[in-house]
Amino acid sequence: MAGCSTLGRGSIEKRSAKLAQGIQKAYAVESNTATRIAPMIIQNAEQYDVDPLLLAAMIRQESSYRSNVISPAGAVGLTQVIPKYWQQTCQGDLFDEHTNIHCGTYILAQYKQSTGDWKKALAYYNVGPTGYQSSWKMKRQGKKYAREVKQHQTHLKNAL
Numbered sequence: 783m784a785g786c787s788t789l790g791r792g793s794i795e796k797r798s799a800k801l802a803q804g805i806q807k808a809y810a811v812e813s814n815t816a817t818r819i820a821p822m823i824i825q826n827a828e829q830y831d832v833d834p835l836l837l838a839a840m841i842r843q844e845s846s847y848r849s850n851v852i853s854p855a856g857a858v859g860l861t862q863v864i865p866k867y868w869q870q871t872c873q874g875d876l877f878d879e880h881t882n883i884h885c886g887t888y889i890l891a892q893y894k895q896s897t898g899d900w901k902k903a904l905a906y907y908n909v910g911p912t913g914y915q916s917s918w919k920m921k922r923q924g925k926k927y928a929r930e931v932k933q934h935q936t937h938l939k940n941a942l
Contacts, residue, residue, distance in 0.1 A: 788835055788939060789824070797824055797834075800942060805838055808941035809934075811847045819847065819860070822883045830891035836900065837887055839934035840907070843927070844886075849879050861886020867910075904928035 789797040802820035805811050823841070827834035844862035845851045857864045859882035863872055872885035893903035896911070905914055905924030913920040 788833075788942060794821060794824055801834060801838065804835075804938050804942040805842075805847070808938040809842050809847065815847055819879060819883070822880055826883050826887035830887045832887055832891055832894070833935075835935050835938050836931070837883075837890070839931050839938055840886070840890065840904070841883070842934045842938075843931045849882070850877060858882070859886075861889075863889065901925070901928040901932070904931050 789800050798817075798821040801824060802813070802816040805816040805820060806813055819841070820838075823837050824834050826832070827837045841847060841860050844857075845860045847860065849860055851862070852858050853862055855864060856866065858876045860879060861882050863876050863882060863885050865872075865876055868885060868889065871888070872881070874881040876882050876885065890903055890907050893906040893911075894900055897903050897906060902914075905921070905928045908927035909920045909924040914924050915921075
């Protein structure tokens with residue numbers, strides 16, 4: 783299972799509590815928000831074999847743990863899913879935290895499966911596979927995004 787050693791092998795409650803504390807410390811997220819979202823991160827990370835720290839870092843990068851944020855591109859929620867691209871795959875209210883984290887994790891896992899590489903999967907998550915292939919500028923943006931998420935992941939790991 784991805785990320786087991788960092789959060790331990792205890793119950794989901796114990797691992798969620800540890801992750802929530804790390805999210806609060808590393809990202810200055812309110813206690814109630816971190817405590818509410820941490821179990822969702824762990825459950826979806828386990829379901830899709832994603833490191834929960836990577837998923838937590840991606841949420842930090844995408845929305846800074848703000849559930850109701852909408853980007854200029856129309857991406858919504860914690861994981862900043864663009865409904866018009868993912869409406870067939872991600873049905874339901876993408877402002878709902880459970881739905882949004884589930885969908886964002888699914889998308890990231892699909893990109894990992896197609897690329898075989900977490901950094902490229904993160905780049906795809908940011909600019910899309912077509913964007914990544916379309917120009918050096920978009921590829922550079924995607925790679926920069928991946929580096930930033932990895933930095934957030936390292937910061938979180940150090941806070942645990």
